[in-house]
Amino acid sequence: xxxxxxxxxxxxxxxxxxxxxxxxxxxxxxxxxxxxxxxxxxxxxxxxxxxxxxxxxxxxxxxxxxxxxxxxxxxxxxxxxxxxxxxxxxxxxxxxxxxxxxxxxxxxxxxxxxxxxxxxxxxxxxxxxxxxxxxxxxxxxxxxxxxxxxxxxxxxxxxxxxxxxxxxxxxxxxxxxxxxxxxxxxxxxxxxxxxxxxxxxxxxxxxxxxxxxxxxxxxxxxxxxxxxxxxxxxxxxxxxxxxxxxxxxxxxxxxxxxxxxxxxxxxxx
Amino acid sequence: xxxxxxxxxxxxxxxxxxxxxxxxxxxxxxxxxxxxxxxxxxxxxxxxxxxxxxxxxxxxxxxxxxxxxxxxxxxxxxxxxxxxxxxxxxxxxxxxxxxxxxxxxxxxxxxxxxxxxxxxxxxxxxxxxxxxxxxxxxxxxxxxxxxxxxxxxxxxxxxxxxxxxxxxxxxxxxxxxxxxxxxxxxxxxxxxxxxxxxxxxxxxxxxxxxxxxxxxxxxxxxxxxxxxxxxxxxxxxxxxxxxxxxxxxxxxxxxxxxxxxxxxxxxxxxxxxxxxxxxxxxxxxxxxxxxxxxxxxxxxxxxxxxxxxxxxxxxxxxxxxxxxxxxxxxxxxxxxxxxxxxxxxxxxxxxxxxxxxxxxxxxxxxxxxxxxxxxxxxxxxxxxxxxxxxxxxxxxxxxxxxxxxxxxxxxxxxxxxxxxxxxxxxxxxxxxxxxxxxxxxxxxxxxxxxxxxxxxxxxxxxxxxxxxxxxxxxxxxxxxxxxxxxxxxxxxxxxxxxxxxxxxxxxxxxxxxxxxxxxxxxxxxxxxxxxxxxxxxxxxxxxxxxxxxxxxxxxxxxxxxxxxxxxxxxxxxxxxxxxxxxxxxxxxxxxxxxxxxxxxxxxxxxxxxxxxxxxxxxxxxxxxxxxxxxxxxxxxxxxxxxxxxxxxxxxxxxxxxxxxxxxxxxxxxxxxxxxxxxxxxxxxxxxxxxxxxxxxxxxxxxxxxxxxxxxxxxxxxx
Numbered sequence: 005x006x007x008x009x010x011x012x013x014x015x016x017x018x019x020x021x022x023x024x025x026x027x028x029x030x031x032x033x034x035x036x037x038x039x040x041x042x043x044x045x046x047x048x049x050x051x052x053x054x055x056x057x058x059x060x061x062x063x064x065x066x067x068x069x070x071x072x073x074x075x076x077x078x079x080x081x082x083x084x085x086x087x088x089x090x091x092x093x094x095x096x097x098x099x100x101x102x103x104x105x106x107x108x109x110x111x112x113x114x115x116x117x118x119x120x121x122x123x124x125x126x127x128x129x130x131x132x133x134x135x136x137x138x139x140x141x142x143x144x145x146x147x148x149x150x151x152x153x154x155x156x157x158x159x160x161x162x163x164x165x166x167x168x169x170x171x172x173x174x175x176x177x178x179x180x181x182x183x184x185x186x187x188x189x190x191x192x193x194x195x196x197x198x199x200x201x202x203x204x205x206x207x208x209x210x211x212x213x214x215x216x217x218x219x220x221x222x223x224x225x226x227x228x229x230x231x232x233x234x235x236x237x238x239x240x241x242x243x244x245x246x247x248x249x250x251x252x253x254x255x256x257x258x259x260x261x262x263x264x265x266x267x268x269x270x271x272x273x
Numbered sequence: 274x275x276x277x278x279x280x281x282x283x284x285x286x287x288x289x290x291x292x293x294x295x296x297x298x299x300x301x302x303x304x305x306x307x308x309x310x311x312x313x314x315x316x317x318x319x320x321x322x323x324x325x326x327x328x329x330x331x332x333x334x335x336x337x338x339x340x341x342x343x344x345x346x347x348x349x350x351x352x353x354x355x356x357x358x359x360x361x362x363x364x365x366x367x368x369x370x371x372x373x374x375x376x377x378x379x380x381x382x383x384x385x386x387x388x389x390x391x392x393x394x395x396x397x398x399x400x401x402x403x404x405x406x407x408x409x410x411x412x413x414x415x416x417x418x419x420x421x422x423x424x425x426x427x428x429x430x431x432x433x434x435x436x437x438x439x440x441x442x443x444x445x446x447x448x449x450x451x452x453x454x455x456x457x458x459x460x461x462x463x464x465x466x467x468x469x470x471x472x473x474x475x476x477x478x479x480x481x482x483x484x485x486x487x488x489x490x491x492x493x494x495x496x497x498x499x500x501x502x503x504x505x506x507x508x509x510x511x512x513x514x515x516x517x518x519x520x521x522x523x524x525x526x527x528x529x530x531x532x533x534x535x536x537x538x539x540x541x542x543x544x545x546x547x548x549x550x551x552x553x554x555x556x557x558x559x560x561x562x563x564x565x566x567x568x569x570x571x572x573x574x575x576x577x578x579x580x581x582x583x584x585x586x587x588x589x590x591x592x593x594x595x596x597x598x599x600x601x602x603x604x605x606x607x608x609x610x611x612x613x614x615x616x617x618x619x620x621x622x623x624x625x626x627x628x629x630x631x632x633x634x635x636x637x638x639x640x641x642x643x644x645x646x647x648x649x650x651x652x653x654x655x656x657x658x659x660x661x662x663x664x665x666x667x668x669x670x671x672x673x674x675x676x677x678x679x680x681x682x683x684x685x686x687x688x689x690x691x692x693x694x695x696x697x698x699x700x701x702x703x704x705x706x707x708x709x710x711x712x713x714x715x716x717x718x719x720x721x722x723x724x725x726x727x728x729x730x731x732x733x734x735x736x737x738x739x740x741x742x743x744x745x746x747x748x749x750x751x752x753x754x755x756x757x758x759x760x761x762x763x764x765x766x767x768x769x770x771x772x773x774x775x776x777x778x779x780x781x782x783x784x785x786x787x788x789x790x791x792x793x794x795x796x797x798x799x800x801x802x803x804x805x806x807x808x809x810x811x812x813x814x815x816x817x818x819x820x821x822x823x824x825x826x827x828x829x830x831x832x833x834x835x836x837x838x839x840x841x842x843x844x845x846x847x848x849x850x851x852x853x854x855x856x857x858x859x860x861x862x863x864x865x866x867x868x869x870x871x872x873x874x875x876x877x878x879x880x881x882x883x884x885x886x887x888x889x890x891x892x893x894x895x896x897x898x899x900x901x902x903x904x905x906x907x908x909x910x911x912x913x914x915x916x917x918x919x920x921x922x923x924x925x926x927x928x929x930x931x932x933x934x935x936x937x938x939x940x941x942x943x944x945x946x947x948x949x950x951x952x953x954x955x956x957x958x959x960x961x962x963x964x965x966x967x968x969x970x971x972x973x974x975x976x977x978x979x980x981x982x983x984x985x986x987x988x989x990x991x
Binding site: 137138140142143 | 590634640645646647648807808812813816817819869873874
């Protein structure tokens with residue numbers, strides 16, 4: 005029995021030889037800091053008042069806003085030396101909703117290397133590669149789904165509200181952006197779609213240079229100036245485009261071109 | 274798309290009418306009396322001989338005889354097993370409680386039928402663990418081995434549950450026996466009905482059975498109604514032949530079907546689960562002076578599993594249905610022979626699993642007055658194959674006053690998948706190379722020594738190696754664990770290895786009873802746990818899932834604990850059984866993700882973090898007394914469970930308060946053909962939940978255990 009037990013113990017130790025703890029070497033630490041973005045939503049420079057018919061756009065439409073929700077993605081920090089840091093270590097797509105306060109603060113998980121930075125950019129919406137149907141299954145993001153037959157993926161943005169038409173009636177509008185469609189002939193029959201158009205665009209935040217020091221924590225305020233969606237370079241007239249634009253590529257194209265200067269940034273004190 | 278209404282009724286879900294049972298009773302009772310007379314005509318009845326003592330096993334194992342529990346309100350084997358010390362279960366609904374033994378769970382616990390028949394459940398969420406594919410009415414016993422010691426039935430890592438179904442048996446003279454069982458449980462208006470017939474002669478013998486179980490939703494002690502209804506139906510058929518003296522050939526078949534099985538703690542419910550199990554067994558005994566016996570057996574089992582979320586509120590946003598088919602086939606050849614004083618068992622076995630399944634998600638969007646429907650199909654498993662071939666040797670001998678047993682087992686394991694899904698991000702490979710194979714070694718050794726009088730010392734050492742399961746290797750985005758994460762398989766997982774030591778003292782006093790105290794220590798290498806993957810790499814695909822985790826190997830974790838039990842002498846009229854058990858699990862270096870406002874903002878190491886899903890200390894006392902030569906037996910059970918405050922910080926596990934529940938029963942057997950038993954579980958209607966009970970989907974509330982349940986069971990045998 006002694007021999008058997010000895011054999012057993014030897015085999016056990018041999019088999020268990022690979023159970024030694026593997027020591028991991030910690031990689032050398034790179035000097036870096038954290039970034040936080042706080043989002044606000046303004047009209048004519050003042051905080052948005054939801055559901056109040058107090059605003060007038062450049063086309064002269066009186067309007068109110070009920071909902072604003074949108075995605076930004078691929079936030080990128082450009083260094084003065086030409087290098088860049090894309091935010092993707094944890095999340096790369098961020099959802100912002102004026103009715104959900106916690107979505108209005110983005111705490112970037114990624115460590116931003118210390119150094120001098122020229123600018124900050126992000127994609128408004130989601131790039132074609134990443135905008136996949138069914139990638140969100142939980143609220144609130146799931147409510148941004150864009151029908152597969154119309155291009156799939158998710159809305160880039162929903163601004164919902166109402167405007168006074170020429171007869172002074174208050175009409176709802178869904179100022180929605182997503183993948184656009186090109187239709188053969190007249191009308192918007194999905195069966196006549198012959199091409200899709202990616203309407204996402206890159207927002208380069210003006211005056212977004214900054215210096216990151218080791219273990220710094222920087223907070224930036226990013227403001228969406230909602231009236232800008234309806235002006236510069238194009239005057240957007242609700243009376244012309246009507247309530248729904250998700251099947252009207254020319255309207256979404258106008259919104260895309262107006263959107264480049266919608267956002268402004270300032271460093272929090 | 275069909276959306277059915279939510280089933281949360283407490284109405285009984287009846288199977289075949291009760292009047293059939295009543296009719297059977299009145300029709301056959303007169304026959305029973307006559308059959309009694311005729312059967313005594315050709316049978317010599319011997320006086321009962323009772324031998325009292327205690328068989329002390331070398332390894333920590335328990336043999337449960339189901340006939341001792343025939344009249345208890347058992348509707349689920351997993352639930353029943355929770356009566357055993359250091360055995361608990363994961364509750365997700367009314368049935369299909371998944372056994373956890375000494376903190377080992379899922380595939381760490383090997384569950385099989387009849388010493389070798391295996392079943393691969395179809396559900397990734399384990400709505401149908403192995404124990405859910407067989408009904409307690411068709412079981413003769415359960416062998417429970419706590420540790421990697423018994424290696425002749427296949428690879429065992431943490432524990433073995435060997436369920437013995439009732440097999441056809443030969444009779445000296447042509448005969449036929451039957452049994453009818455009816456049970457009712459209040460609270461969820463549950464009914465179970467069972468019929469069986471067995472008979473034959475020495476050369477040909479058979480057994481057939483069938484039954485139905487229908488339960489509504491139960492109300493917990495807090496007054497809340499939980500949607501836990503289910504329906505199950507089953508049939509079995511078996512035939513045996515004695516080809517010649519000591520050559521026995523047995524064929525068995527079982528069919529089990531679950532319908533509308535509700536799981537409030539899972540994102541979906543079981544719409545349908547169909548299980549077929551067929552096996553063939555050939556045994557030769559007393560072969561000669563050296564070779565003692567030879568057994569050749571083969572089996573095949575298949576599971577067709579359909580689950581959906583059609584009865585959930587989230588179905589208004591997105592409907593999901595998953596269909597999985599699983600096949601398990603295998604066999605073994607085992608021979609035993611004598612080599613000097615040693616009895617040696619040697620054999621080889623093989624298991625092949627094939628699994629394939631798909632999830633369909635449908636989203637309806639109403640935009641600008643138009644309805645748009647988007648549909649997506651994803652593979653949950655894509656033609657996955659898992660093969661395991663093993664050889665084993667077991668030696669039993671006696672050296673002086675020491676009984677000794679040792680076993681060694683070698684397994685070759687291979688798995689593959691036809692997945693087209695690959696995940697490589699930023700140079701890191703998450704899911705790519707699909708093929709993996711391993712050569713695993715397992716072994717065990719144990720001894721038993723009589724120290725003084727009836728005091729025995731037993732000690733056992735073992736290494737159990739388990740290859741990762743199909744689910745751990747290939748699952749794609751299903752919430753298969755206790756946390757609210759979708760899980761991604763890892764084709765390159767390494768096998769888990771459990772090094773375990775058990776020491777036990779057994780003491781038997783004929784006038785007092787038997788005491789057993791057991792302690793164990795397990796060191797698990799390559800323990801499989803989930804690690805978070807960032808949403809920039811992959812996002813969850815199940816509604817309610819907060820993120821994605823991937824199975825990965827932890828370096829080392831350890832578990833330790835003890836069991837204590839006492840049982841009074843069998844020959845007494847009074848019976849007292851008491852037990853207490855606890856397990857502690859520890860992960861020396863666990864990673865905790867720091868979450869702020871729903872976002873992961875960092876991670877840190879938690880040292881000596883308790884392992885998640887480990888039940889707390891608990892104790893049970895059962896007392897019963899035999900009146901009128903066991904014709905009337907009242908019983909009382911008290912179960913006391915400590916609070917579980919030792920919870921995993923890294924897994925953000927919630928603490929569980931302690932509780933005490935009591936049950937009482939009374940069985941009456943006026944003659945050997947008829948028994949009626951009644952009782953009440955959870956007498957004081959306490960509101961409580963076990964530590965392993967899952968949370969209700971979409972909330973932090975745990976699924977409570979049923980409140981007070983009155984039950985009655987009737988059995989007629991002939």
